[in-house]
Amino acid sequence: MRNIDEHTITDAVLQSLAATPDARLKELMGALVRHLHDFVRETRLTEAEWQAGIEFLTATGQKCSDTRQEFILLSDTLGVSMLTIALNHARPAGATQATVFGPFHTADAPRVGQGADIARGAPGQPLFVQATVQGPDGEPVAGADVDVWQADEDGLYDVQRPELGDMRRARAVLRTDARGALRFRSILPTAYPIPVDGPVGTMLAATGRHPWRPAHLHFMIRADGYEPLTTHIFRDGDPYLDSDVVFGVRSSLVGDYVEHGPGTAPDGSRVDAPFFTLDQRFVLARPD
């Protein structure tokens, strides 16, 4: 411990962690130190680069507020969030895969009945969704709580529009019927950029990356006896499917949004403009 150099320091830090009471914390801190030191040694980080790193992390922390989480955005854009989700939500074959939760879910979405128009005035082309929730053996999952939320045609969630105050739109909580089915009307989701007015935006620009996410609907499904599922349904043909800035796309989550001319919608109503339909099946996994 008195002969610190670039070769001995990692062991010295690991030794300082030897008395960590919590075994898992000890494992995590040790791995963090090893990988962090390997990064510094491999790149032969200069002092100016170290300083730039300190300033970047500080600015990222200081950008966080009650309504902004820049460190989650950093984790998302470096693939760390999606990696963590993929590790923790390995699904048996056939079960619907998980993807990122994102920062736009709220706990106060209105609970609505089957067939409701959850857009509640949010701008966008009409979308009629019919979904079923099944278990691994194809059994219908009745009484599942399903959170749905999405951006509007301007690429904004309700919480990103200060003029709306506490009004919630283009989000809702529904419950599957006895056949595990779900019906609602909403609007077609569109692609949108993540916020770029902070350090993460600076990082994206410096690395030549765009800030866009492909269009998607968010679903969070909870039912007794099954693993919870947090996922998206993306739109086939979206130009950002192959370059999602948060690495959330999985082929199995690309849904079939079908465009229709003006006419009678699936709910029997008359729609005087083009509209879209989405038929989607979700398969829940059982706990191990």
Added chain:
Amino acid sequence: MRNIDEHTITDAVLQSLAATPDARLKELMGALVRHLHDFVRETRLTEAEWQAGIEFLTATGQKCSDTRQEFILLSDTLGVSMLTIALNHARPAGATQATVFGPFHTADAPRVGQGADIARGAPGQPLFVQATVQGPDGEPVAGADVDVWQADEDGLYDVQRPELGDMRRARAVLRTDARGALRFRSILPTAYPIPVDGPVGTMLAATGRHPWRPAHLHFMIRADGYEPLTTHIFRDGDPYLDSDVVFGVRSSLVGDYVEHGPGTAPDGSRVDAPFFTLDQRFVLARPD
């Protein structure tokens, strides 16, 4: 890029960085992503642990202010600062080694002449320092600017005492004479804890680590024709030499502080209490 899972995601993120215009930034970001993902995969990080990490980093950023840099403290206590210094200041045999700069240097230390009492009232046992600054061939380095700064006997630097306002004490800038020599009076440095009222203090407590640094004098030496040197001189016998919380101790930087009974000091003055002397040689390196 549409088949993201825990095995494919690292390549997907690396591919997203392919167009980074700056080659070094591309190298750094790529290495960061690889090591960060390896950490997550190796530990099979849970979502709750990921969340705790996000909250820790956010709190660390938010603890930073004009007078507090918690991310540097985190880097220091994980050995990242000292590793960076060791990598960037490899010294030829015989040259004095570098160590951490620390957060307590100021740009407004008083410039004083040979023999000055730089303590200026800071509490502590008297210390008389005689130092020489040499080049690699033993030649004296005349006219070198030498910054000295230190904690007092309460373990506090002047900037940690709000009651002092802008008053500077136990710090100064001196210049070596024609023989490369330096003489000044100060106080004996003592061990002190780093600030523990933030996330880094929480981390130290959770890992069973103490927050102490062994006693030391800081020196920063600059002279034309030589590599700048930022280092400490530690006190032999200090109980924290083997467990410095920021991993800054090197055997070669442990100095010989000698205790004397009351009597005549090296500067010819009469001292009525025990006092200490330190004779220290610094050897500068030449630029490559």
